[in-house]
Amino acid sequence: MSGASIEFRRVSKAFGDRRVLREVSLEIRAGETCVLLGPSGCGKTTLLRLVNRLEEADSGEVLFAGREVARWDPVALRRRIGYAIQSVGLFPHLPVRANVELVPRLLGWTRERRRARAIEMLRLVGLDPEDVGRRKPHQLSGGQRQRVGVARALAADPEALLLDEPFGAVDPIARGRLQSEFRSLSRRLGMTVLFVTHDVREAFRLADRIAVVAEGVIQQVAPPAKLRSAPASGIVEALVRGAETEPAP
């Protein structure tokens, strides 16, 4: 299945008195990987959660596949969008494989098709489907759990993926490998990816375009190379320079 476009049009959102997003506009093309990069609390996670309606915008519009998300049935919308978060939220009472099979199960796939897909997805994220697949989530390391989270998000051929720091708990070496595998995978599948991170290095590795978010506003949207050569503001420049002075892993 190919990707669907995502678009934000002058979206604002406040939690109480705190305005987290101020008239944000951003267009993510079908099949593109766009990374939302910014410090914690800048509003990037909220932006992500507006797409699958875990949050509702106060004003402005969010579009998925050209249609306003407010006009989608939330359940139908969410089943077409893979979603993985840093804290993963695996279901502790189900074995890993059943966790990965869940969205296909909700969609009514046959048992054989589900099973085959779960095995395929676990292999894809570098986990042994026979061994790890039978275990319960609490028997896995933090990094393994996050990989299962990504496998679960991928399982039902989503048109778009929403990922919020999905590799945060993976150790640096495995993370690098996972990032490059993920990059080739999302390209191959042609999925639209919206990826939230505060890790500049990760953003540069994965993104077709990076949207730098700070103080509830998008500072700049550009391909990684352009962000480096022509930062639009002091905030962007400081962020990018920070990454270059970081020691290599």
Added chain:
Amino acid sequence: MSLSEFLVQRWPEIVELSLEHIGLVLVSIGLAVALAVPLGFAVTRIPWLARPVLGFSGVVQTVPSLALFGLLLPLPLIGGLGNRTAILALVLYALLPILRNTVTGVRSVDPAILDAADGMGMTDWQRLTLVEAPLALPTIFAGIRIATVVGVGLVTIAAAVGAGGLGSFIFRGLAMLDTRLLLVGAIPSALLALAADGLLAVAERRLAAATGTG
């Protein structure tokens, strides 16, 4: 006649009343579970239900058991001497621990898990049946365990309204000032409570292990 001889002599009656006792507990706890668990789930879905439902079952708890049996006696249809009044009172007493634990169990599910459930497109019903209910099960079971142990004790008092069970021995013993009769009722009842507690504790631990929450 020593207590042991007395025990042997009364053995058939002890067995019969014990079985009756267990039957009363099973029926009333069963009814309470059938009522309190769905009601607890409803409370987690419909916020305004929490106050009246938990409030009512809390107030029932504060009524002394003998008084509750007395209050129910004169009621038409449900009242009167016998099983029905006793079972109704026992169900009312068992409501609170099961209800409260059901609500607590559902409410204490990790928010990240609920976020994942919503994010993958579960309907509210799917979220309840596939995620919240299984994860709340050990806590619900702990409530059933409390209700059962309390229930075993309460059934002895239910003999006052003619429900039968081991309480019959106790009330007869009190009336005839016969300590042996008292003990023949009280000891098996205490043993039953301990056995129920032990069995349900094991089941609760297994559930917790199975749901990965233990």
